Amino acid sequence: MSKKVKALILTGDGINCENETALAFAQYGCETKIMHVQDLIDQPGQLNHYQILALPGGFSFGDEIGSGQILALKLKYSLGVALTEFINQRKLIIGICNGFQVLVRLGLLPKPFTERQMTLTHNRQGHFINKWVSLKVPESKCVWTKSLQGKEIQLPIRHGEGKITFAGDQATQHNTFQALVANGQIALSYTEDVNGSYQEIAGVTDPTGCILGLMPHPEAATSNWLLPDGTAKKSEQAFGTQFFMNAVKHCEEML
């Protein structure tokens, strides 16, 4: 193939997983560019050159107020137009951990350009947790999980604010959840309660399946060597890598 898929990975203001996120895309022959948020704000037109936008994990603005809140404000006020265009072209966006929190606070998940219905708040335990967890990947519209749907996978979580909460009273929350299920927008859920998240949701996609937000870190499960114990390294699979493979493949077909 002559044309290569291009992924833009944002950095700066406390984002800190840009390097491994770029490496994860690069594994599949994707051309990657790590760009400081400010450089994109200075020239928003650059976004046109990319098929994939990644908001990596980190502690943007130190996670003061609410995690992802200030970076979301910054993107909203200075990149709103460019982002809208990017989404309307059905290009791919992934927000991992803090990036997920940013997407949610930007109002892009679960459905772009509608009133906000969900948020990510403090874990039930009230503190940060780093551990590997098992996840179910349901059938969904999500482009990113295509090859994983129906499987149970393992990824690390590393967050203090990963509890998904919906707006409104219990009935409203339930309706929102049911609508997401019906729509194929639940992209990932924990096999057990790890942080108090509503119905153990770990990842959500938008109605087109192009935008994925998830709390676990697929970019930290891209090699067997990174699996969490000696036996796993020899005999299990590093599932994280498939998120990036699916995205790059999808874009290659669109080129």
Place this chain on the structure above:
Amino acid sequence: MKTTYRFEIYPNEHQSFAMSLSETKLTEWFEKYCNIKFEKLFKANYFLLEANEPIPEIDTYAKTILTDLVTEVLFSSESKNMDMISYLGKRGFSNPVLCDISFKPGVTDNSAQAVLEAFKLIPDLKKYELNVASGECYFLQSTVNLTDAEYEKITYEKLANQLLQKVIIGRKDAIQINTRMQAPKIVEVLSTSHEATTINLNQDEQTLLKLNTDNCWALSLEEIYFVRDYFKTLSRNPTDVEMEVIAQSWSEHCKHKIFASHIEYSEGELPNHMKKLGNFEVNSLFKTFIRGATEKIKADRNLNWLVSIFHDNAGIVRFDKNVDVCIKVETHNSPSALDPYGGALTGILGVNRDILGCGQGAKPIANTNVFCLAEDSFFKENNIKLHSKLKNPDRIAEGVHLGVQDGGNKSGIPTVNGAFVYDHDFVGKPLVFCGTVGVLPQTEHNQSTAEKRQKAGDYIVMSGGKIGKDGIHGATFSSMELNENAPASVVQIGDPITQKRLGDFLIEARQKDLFSSVTDNGAGGLSSSVGEMATYTNGAIVELDRAPTKYPGLSPFELMVSESQERMTFAVPKEKIHQFLQLSEKRSVLSTVIGEFTNQGQLLVRYQGKTVADLNLHFLHESLKPMQLKAHIDTLSIETSKASHWLKGKIKEAAKSASAKEQLLSLLSSANIRSHEHLVRRYDHEVKAATLVKPFTGTKEIGRHAPTDAGVIWLHPHGGEQDNAISVSCGIAPQVSQFDAYEMAVHALDEAVRNSVCVGADPAEMVLVDNYCWPDPITSQKNPDGAHKLAQLVRTSKAIYDLSTDYGMPFVSGKDSMKNDFMADDVKISVQPTLLVTAMGRVRSLNHMTTSEVKASGDLVYLMGPEQLTDFKKQLELYKSLHKAITLGFVKSAHDVSEGGLAVSLAEKIMATTLGMEINTTLDLFKESAGRIVVTIDKAKQKDFEALFVSDLTFLGTVTTTAQLEIKNKLTVANTESLNAYRIKAKGDVVPQARQGVN
């Protein structure tokens, strides 16, 4: 007209009215430590926003910025839109008391900074001059009636730090009428500066000593006389700025005077178990035993991979074809004693800056941390009342843990290795060791990245945070014992986001070749960073009034020695300054030209056009003569030292467990062995996706709850070779010091090495870092046994020389902290002499990586290592043999034998798996000695494996499918029992809960 708003953030009506888990835990804390039961506790955050004129529609903006519309509501002083009593009523409060906590003026307020930035993002608000402060509201309700003073006191016990924060108590009526909303105000920082003055040193001894104390110089009388005589030759008196620069440059913290001193060491009669060293003189412990060891090893082994050692902020070594790695470990004990959270946070951020300031700037890739702490329960169990000036040791533990957690996590640096060590003597001063590993390309722009290249004529640029009063006298302070009058300004709070931006900017600027040199602004502030950099070019001129300040009112000397955090000093060639400042601005990093490097031999400091310091660099750095000290140890000094221990006769004898099984379970749950998983999992240990061996291991089914021996970091994601990694491990054994400081050092060093060898590092490519934390070893009236402690220092130093040279593992960096004593009234609490050794080894292939847990039934279990570690050369051969066995693929698991001895090590290897062991041995199951490792190997490789070892190899038994440890005729313990004992404090924290929401 200046207007201030107050915004409080509360959960909305759809959120649970019950207490959160964190709130419940707080009530449990108060019940346990203050004996007060709060039936209700509720926390909310608030912000004060000050604007130069009223802002129309401010509530709308505030809602957008400060609240999460899905879950929160805003209570604003503008609209006074809430009835607090009815709101709190829904949460079960009938008689709430408010503890309103705000920062004292001038204290770093990270939340406020972030919120200020957020307000400035709103286009409509750009025209206003804004200022923000943050605070916390705690609503409490107790069945007992407490006075305001009592509420204030308990708030300072747990929720606030008196040095940094202010508490206002509000009763129900004040909450009802919203008193705090009436006229909110941000307290201004009031400070007056004074001009530089001259100080007359031609005065009597008493006056000079008073000056010394009043100014926190921490100089000796001899040193003051030396300064006086020097200035006599210049026919003038020093200025206060000059005295401050001298005092901090000559502080123990910066100059390491004890390690540079000339010591006469002598021994009297010693107990049999102590190694006799004879009498000798040593000219600088550092040069003789530490750098001396490295030089000998470098020559003996003809090493070519030591790139830069001892003269930079961190040691740099070459363990990869593409990148170099560097390592540094620091302590932050005194600040952590005063403000555990801030002390530990600035500790970790500080050592990160050491890495950023190493060579041309390295990128931090991993953190380590070791805490030496005391436990409140120990004192309770022994009915010992602690001095009122001492902080509750459990609160210190919570604070330092949170500090390191925030420092590492928010900076995106994984915490890959560490330890928690408990001993009652750490109640006076906790020891907080923070280490960082970094990477840098070997060359960039066709030049080595390990070198500093500043030239006369380069600008001096200060980047990062602004200067405030925080941390003034930090360097000299840490060189003093902790006393009742310690100045509050020594406390600093770190600002991870400013530092993250600074670090990212630094690496980008290095890649763009925009500066010639960089160093950290650590202890001693500008005085230290500029002073050190100036020695390369032989001079510098600093224009102090250019330095940006947090608030007005800083005197010149304060600008020079303030230790305000998150600052680095750059040397920038004049032709690159424009580009440098431009990039800095784009990356939201404050950079200011504050002077230039010269070659005139002087450190010249000006303030508002006047010269306030003009110091000769040779005088400042080279003129001080080494101290002459005497060290002596004998049975009498050992007895005297024991007899004067502050807890002598007050500690109850521990009851001995009856059976071997009980003994094992009691060891597994003891303070220095039990799991700290609930704390360690709050550190991000795998950000950057390069942590190969993580802090815990085990199987998916049981949960990864068993300890590993060392962190292993893959170099490939950091630009290194595909199949290459490094190990990072530590060793520490303060409890051995009471027997012998030589033995203590052997334990510490060997443990660090052993741990790295266990995970697959090559003993032929391993480097060490030493960190000493000692009680004051200088004899004085207050410290009569100084010579004994100095002798312990000599013995430890000799031990690490002997061991490192025999192992052929060089020291590449190190640090010492020499005054770890607490003194108030008649109480003196000194830490046990403590040495932390950190080892970094090369794991030559990822296939060599070995973890501690057993892998398959039928595998064979072996113990290797001597009964007593005395023959160091032989021990190295053992490690080499083990490494050979690992590289040949014989070894399935390896785990060191340390605290608790053999049985603990065996239990740890199986308890987080579904496998077990059948062991048959006559060895002592609980003996703790250095140098031993338990491995499991593939049965098919038994012959080949055994052939690799000449001696010190004992067959123990077999791995089985029954999940239990069975030691024939001695004990049988199920894995679940071991794991339960081991996780005694770590359980119940991350357990699943019933599903939330409607099914």
